[in-house]
Amino acid sequence: MSSSHCNAIVLFFIAFLLGGIISVSHAQLSSTFYDETCPNVTSIIRGVIDNALLSDSRIGASLLRLHFHDCFVNGCDGSILLNNSDTIDSEKEAARNNNSVRGFGVVDDIKTALESACPGIVSCADILTIAAEESVSAAGGPSWTVLLGRRDGTTANRTGADISLPSAIDTLDTLKSVFLAVGLNTTDLVSLSGAHTFGRAQCLTFSGRLYNFNNTGNPDDTLNTTYLETLQGICPQNGTGTDLTNLDLTTLDTFDNNYFSNLQLENGLLQTDQELFSTTGADTIDIVNSFSSDQSAFFASFVESMLKMGNISVLTGSEGEVRLNCGIVNTDSSGSESYLHSSIETRDDAEYKYAI
Numbered sequence: 090m091s092s093s094h095c096n097a098i099v100l101f102f103i104a105f106l107l108g109g110i111i112s113v114s115h116a117q118l119s120s121t122f123y124d125e126t127c128p129n130v131t132s133i134i135r136g137v138i139d140n141a142l143l144s145d146s147r148i149g150a151s152l153l154r155l156h157f158h159d160c161f162v163n164g165c166d167g168s169i170l171l172n173n174s175d176t177i178d179s180e181k182e183a184a185r186n187n188n189s190v191r192g193f194g195v196v197d198d199i200k201t202a203l204e205s206a207c208p209g210i211v212s213c214a215d216i217l218t219i220a221a222e223e224s225v226s227a228a229g230g231p232s233w234t235v236l237l238g239r240r241d242g243t244t245a246n247r248t249g250a251d252i253s254l255p256s257a258i259d260t261l262d263t264l265k266s267v268f269l270a271v272g273l274n275t276t277d278l279v280s281l282s283g284a285h286t287f288g289r290a291q292c293l294t295f296s297g298r299l300y301n302f303n304n305t306g307n308p309d310d311t312l313n314t315t316y317l318e319t320l321q322g323i324c325p326q327n328g329t330g331t332d333l334t335n336l337d338l339t340t341l342d343t344f345d346n347n348y349f350s351n352l353q354l355e356n357g358l359l360q361t362d363q364e365l366f367s368t369t370g371a372d373t374i375d376i377v378n379s380f381s382s383d384q385s386a387f388f389a390s391f392v393e394s395m396l397k398m399g400n401i402s403v404l405t406g407s408e409g410e411v412r413l414n415c416g417i418v419n420t421d422s423s424g425s426e427s428y429l430h431s432s433i434e435t436r437d438d439a440e441y442k443y444a445i
């Protein structure tokens with residue numbers, strides 16, 4: 090065999106290997122995804138959140154919850170942001186979301202700012218991911234490097250939202266299986282529940298614990314009696330159910346590990362919070378104790394679990410689209426996707442050609 094043939098074969102294998110590597114990275118998220126195309130994406134998002142926090146101290150919590158409710162239903166594809174249309178039955182109006190999830194106006198403000206700085210580049214699913222991280226860090230929690238490059242879905246799944254999102258009266262076993270269904274384990278369940286270190290809940294989500302728990306005629310006996318009295322004052326038996334209280338009674342707007350020390354004192358607000366500590370013999374008790382005694386351990390575990398959650402069934406490469414308006418799929422807003430010429434698409438094409 091001539092040396093030129095040998096070189097050609099070696100080159101072919103190098104190209105093949107490179108193609109393999111490139112096609113693998115093509116299907117994955119990356120921390121540098123917007124470095125060339127929208128380098129200020131994080132600071133733009135943070136600016137909008139900081140401004141919103143001035144008039145709404147709860148908004149960071151609401152944005153974090155949006156990312157969670159997005160990722161658990163059809164993966165992190167921005168589907169929770171879609172409005173009703175001829176083709177969309179919105180997830181917003183699923184029972185677990187309706188009159189409960191919030192923050193859509195701030196997401197729209199973020200999208201407007203990004204469309205002005207780098208049109209057609211940043212997906213709504215990635216906006217939720219970055220907004221979640223920035224909201225946690227703005228509240229005193231950890232900051233971390235998020236992975237980016239998600240594309241937006243073109244469908245919503247209202248029925249899926251009712252099935253895949255946990256309910257505040259689920260048993261611990263049900264919570265575990267809801268999390269396991271999206272690849273998250275028991276440690277993820279406990280660390281991510283630590284998100285209830287900030288934000289609010291309506292009376293209707295925990296009032297079942299206050300007067301006649303499970304038809305016993307008595308309140309939940311895993312609820313601290315002093316806290317019980319406070320909550321009964323906030324949520325009278327004949328109330329509307331829509332009054333709000335803080336998920337963390339000690340440090341309401343701060344992201345810290347007090348959520349876990351609350352549980353040790355039977356001061357968890359939701360039934361599902363308190364179950365992590367008060368279910369006899371549960372493997373979650375040790376995890377609660379360790380996060381309560383070591384905030385850094387909680388933060389490290391929370392970050393790891395957030396990265397896992399942010400990876401659930403993501404669309405990448407040429408899948409889905411980059412929505413121009415987070416509430417509407419592009420074909421609905423324009424009748425055509427052709428005017429969206431993002432550099433993401435250009436790069437994907439180049440990678441695709443190289444890979445084959």
Ligand code: HEM
Pocket residue numbers: 147149150151152153154157188189190191255256257258259264278281282284285287288289290291292294336359361
């Ligand atoms: C373990 C199962 C979970 C259940 C049953 C649950 C349930 C709830 C409920 C019922 C509320 C109050 C909603 C309302 O009153 O309208 C709430 C609020 C909240 N949840 Fe969860 N949640 C869970 C896990 C999570 C996870 C994994 C995260 C994020 C990583 C999260 C973040 C939040 C935040 C930040 C709030 C406050 C939102 C606001 O103030 O707008 N939750 N959750």
